Amino acid sequence: MRTLLLFLLCPFFAVAQSNTEVYLFTITPSENTITLTNQQNISNNDGYDNQPSFYNDNQVIFASTRNGQTDIASYNIRDKKVAWINDTGFGSEYSPTKIPNQKAISSIRLDTTGLQRLYRYDFKTGKHKEVVKDLVIGYHTWYSEDILISSVLADGGLDLVVSNLKEGTNYTQQKKIGRSLHKIPNSNLISYVSKENEKWEIKSLNPITGATQKIIETVPEAEDMCWLINGTILMPKGNIIYAFNPKTDTRWRMLTSFQDPNLYNITRVATNPTSSMLAIVSDISPEVIVQKQLDAYNARDIDAFLATYTNNIQLFDFPDKKTNEGKEELRKIFDAFFKRTPDLHAEIKNRIVIGNKVIDQEYITANGNNFSAVAIYEIQNGKISKVTFIR
Template identity: 40%
Template sequence: MKKLLFLLTLTTTFFCFAQDNTDVYVVAIAPAYEGLQLLNLQKVSNNDGYNNQPSFPSNETILFAGNNEGQSDIAEYNLNSKTKKWFNKKTEGGEYSPQKFPTSNDVAAVRLDNDGLQRLYKYDSQTGKSTELIKDLQIAYFAFYNYEKILATVLDSDKMNLVLIDLQSKKTDTLFYNAGRSLQKVPKTNSMSYSLVNEEGNLDLYLLDMNSYENFFVTQLPIGIQDYVWINDTQILVGSGNKLYMYDTLGESEWTRVASLEDYGLKNITRMAISPNGKKLAIVTESK
């Protein structure tokens, strides 16, 4: 496996929903002698424009923010039938970062309205109608811990703060300032992960124990990288160009190359998501 040298710099705004031409792919993953084996690559976005921010409500279904006639809506794609449907009724704005509620089929997503209002909404699985979840909180990104608690990054001028939200009581607690955009629940643990901008302007990755609320430093993300995904409780993936790199918390303290998408003609990997069983990886890349 090859060690990783990153020569990129952070030049993009963390919380900007940039409308680049991007596509969402799903690939099966399996351990290999020198990293990961990628099998059965499948493109799940079939329209031009911004298709991004995937999540897996189940092993056979994927949600993502998809371009729907120039507006970002919640797309739901079935990997078995290879069919897509729009989850939400059209609103005045665009929907981003769709994620299934842990204990229902409803979906939460960030809505950015045309007037700049940005809030977190719940979308009913039966009707597609939406209701605001948290009043007066300008949420940029979020991740569920359970049906009661979410971790979110909240806009604060040109930066973001890390905020713990109780959906039942509607109470909020600002934990840290100057956070990164990627938030994850670590599989099969009581922890969530987040990133903070360090003194050099790069991103440090941390774990937050959701029982004790103690936090632990994990590693620095490679320079220029904002997005990562835990494929299990100890291994983290990031993408750079058309390559995938892994950090193993039980191994050496370095990022190593484990797979390449070069043969598929894909490039500029950004966001990723892992299926509940850990066997499928969603990848966002620049459109061909």
């Protein structure tokens, strides 16, 4: 949105989803650290792309938006192509995970009816069947093909539940846990994030004996993690990935800090079985979203321009006078304006990014006239939700 307006007359997954992308890196080990190279955006899709895991060393599976729902996508690293595992039409799938010793994956499905259950999907055919009845599973990992470890919705939070599929039993190990569940490499243990105390802790669990042990406190308020094959934990927060190896480290150390604005808020990390690759998920930064809007404005591309806004976008004159509301109202105004302004161009003289807000000082050309203005953009879930203009 340019300031020319100044001059013109449930369930668990049923929440607003952010605009995220999945990136893939090559992991190169060196003395006491690792280097991440060969950055690729493997989702490259407008909407929710999240929850990556590795089916094998050549395929990354993740939840991806298409046709108004979330399905399971598979990225072939060698061929650099995306394929789709399922097309059920019953609802949306999340958290796809390889099932041990099977050519199949498990995924949480949120049906259009609101029912949320864990399903098994054949990797080749997409045929599906329910894995565990009655449990509302949010996140999961496999200890073996018969033992499932899950974060289960209960009493407004998540419980750690061990399910023995062969025996048909479900045992609640602990209440108040996080979403990140992983098999610890070269061990018979699972890791999980305990939220019982004010300071969150990464703990290990032996699903057979029930024994637990604290490993380390999490990076403050960080939620997601993964294990490298050498026993190092990676945990992201903001644009930084931290590392901790229980065998050699006494505290978290910064592994890498990304300067790419596309990687400003990393929320997920996952590695392949040999730890030669790392998949990460990042929200699209407010700066990138506003820049896409600027580029579409200068190209006078009405559809690309409107794609950067929420459906209920609100426009204000500073400080709080509402002038316009709704994407369709913007279409009526700007479609005609773009067509009758062939020299339209906005240049950014200064830009400040503070949290989810982008403040642009703009120099605008339109029909032979030039003028300056300021716009304050507010971003919610990957879209511009509010713009305030200062005359």
